Amino acid sequence: MKKLQILGTGCPKCKKLTEATEQAARELGIEFEIEKVTDIDKILEFGVMMTPALAVDGVVKVVGKVPTPQEIKALIQ
C-alpha cells in the first residue's frame, strides 16, 4: 500500500496535485491511500518550504509545482 501525502493548505494547486496524484495511482493500478497534510508545522517537518508538495511513503518527491499524472507515475513507482 503506497502512502501518498499531499502537503498543502488547500489552495487550488494543492487540489490539482491531489487529482493528478489520484489519477496517476489509479492508472498504475496500485493500492494506495491519499493523506492531505494541511498543518503548516507538519509540512515544515518534511523540510518543505513551498507548497504544493507530494511525499511517497514519507519521502518528498515534488515541491512547489504540479507535475503531470505521467510524471507522477514515475515518482510513485
Add this chain to the structure above:
Amino acid sequence: MADKPCCEPVAQNDCCNGATVLIYPCSGSSDVGEISDHAGRLLTREGFGKMHCLAGIGGRVPGITLSAQAAGKILAIDGCPQDCASKTLSVAGIEDFSRVRVTDLGMPKGKTPVTEEHTRVVAEKGIEALRASALRATA
C-alpha cells in the same frame, strides 16, 4: 469550503509566484561563520527571506533539496573564502544563487567579534545581493 489563496505561504513569501527567498548561511564554527548564521536569522526575522537548513542540502534531504531547487531566489552567506555554503549548494546541483562572503566585508576570520553591528553589515549586503538578482528559473 472556499479555496484558500493559492498558495498558502510556508515560507513567508508567496509560494506560487516563484518568489520564495531561501537563505543558506554556512553557520560555521568560526566568528565569521557565526555572523553568517546571525545574518540569516536576522534577514528571516525582518521578512527578506527564510533561512533554511544547509545541512539538509549536504545530506540531500529530499524535502529540503527540492525546496531549494524550487526557490524563487537563494542567498548563500559564506563566512570565509572556503565558501562552504555556496559549495554545498553547487555540489547538490543548485546553481543560480546570490552570494555574500563575510570576510569580503572587512571582517577577518578569527578576529571579528560577533556583534549586532557586524551582523547588520552582512545582512544589508545580503539584501543588496537579493535585490540585484533576478528570479531563478525554477522548472
